[in-house]
């Protein structure tokens with residue numbers, strides 16, 4: 001039986017409580033929160049509640065789940081591991097590379113695990129993109145565009161405050177960076193260029209664009225904004241034999257097509273008046289194209305937590321490793337630096 005306690009009984013604290021309740025191997029026993037109403041809420045859900053970290057950590061726990069605003073992650077993770085607990089931390093793991101390295105040292109010294117809730121690795125839209133790229137169906141990939149655009153123009157709650165580690169790069173950014181890095185674990189990022197802007201939220205970034213070049217020549221463009229009133233696809237991938245577009249998080253809407261075996265573009269010009277005089281950009285005849293089926297991805301919404309339970313049972317490795325998170329934090333730091341200096345950083349990450 002895995003005895004678990006939660007730090008921060010807010011939106012994600014509830015999310016994790018609900019997930020853990022689905023496993024008979026986990027018993028959620030306690031919560032620590034600084035706000036009395038949150039503690040009352042946890043108490044009413046049957047948990048022992050604490051208003052300070054020291055007493056919370058005296059409990060006999062196997063796992064501490066950290067779901068506070070971002071600036072607390074490092075110190076709570078370190079304290080939990082030093083008191084003998086394993087840690088599952090919300091993303092972003094930390095605010096910096098140095099903090100992540102500190103966590104790794106403490107994890108090593110205490111022999112406790114530290115992993116991060118990067119569950120968007122299991123999202124269906126991402127798995128469709130990953131599977132079609134890996135299948136080779138669209139040929140060699142040249143550019144991957146990954147974007148998430150909101151309409152409300154707000155960073156919700158503490159996300160609008162830099163003291164709490166607010167801003168979209170620490171929020172959606174780490175998910176989208178993680179997804180891209182998972183596509184190419186054996187390649188290196190060779191350059192980083194980023195624009196990180198405050199468009200409508202003065203104190204933190206609410207819009208960013210990051211361009212990552214990989215050692216295999218693939219370019220990944222990641223874009224997040226809180227305010228866009230027209231739709232762009234969640235994913236757009238250019239290959240040298242085909243193209244993939246995924247419209248939304250369902251992974252079901254969009255399309256993928258490839259050019260037929262030996263067809264060469266200039267053989268297949270179809271006139272189109274609206275285009276004006278161009279053969280280069282004239283569309284292909286439909287018979288030269290073949291549709292690529294978008295795979296129907298299975299529901300993996302429990303996969304992250306299943307992996308945690310299996311890791312405890314010794315029947316699997318943790319899916320989200322510290323080296324992966326360190327790499328991610330290096331990209332985050334390089335992005336902030338590139339934006340500040342307005343230049344392309346040559347890196348090896």
Ligand SMILES: NC(=O)c1ccc[n+]([C@@H]2O[C@H](COP(=O)([O-])OP(=O)(O)OC[C@H]3O[C@@H](n4cnc5c(N)ncnc54)[C@H](O)[C@@H]3O)[C@@H](O)[C@H]2O)c1
Pocket residue numbers: 007008009010011012013032033034035038066067068069070072090091092117118119157158170171
């Ligand atoms: N993985 C994901 O998809 C995902 C989604 C949303 C949020 N998150 C992450 O989850 C974390 C929490 O976000 P949220 O949306 O649940 O925020 P929230 O504001 O809803 O909840 C935060 C909770 O932490 C408590 N808290 C604040 N400071 C504390 C402290 N010093 N000690 C103890 N408790 C404290 C608050 O009282 C609140 O109950 C953040 O790190 C965020 O980035 C992850």
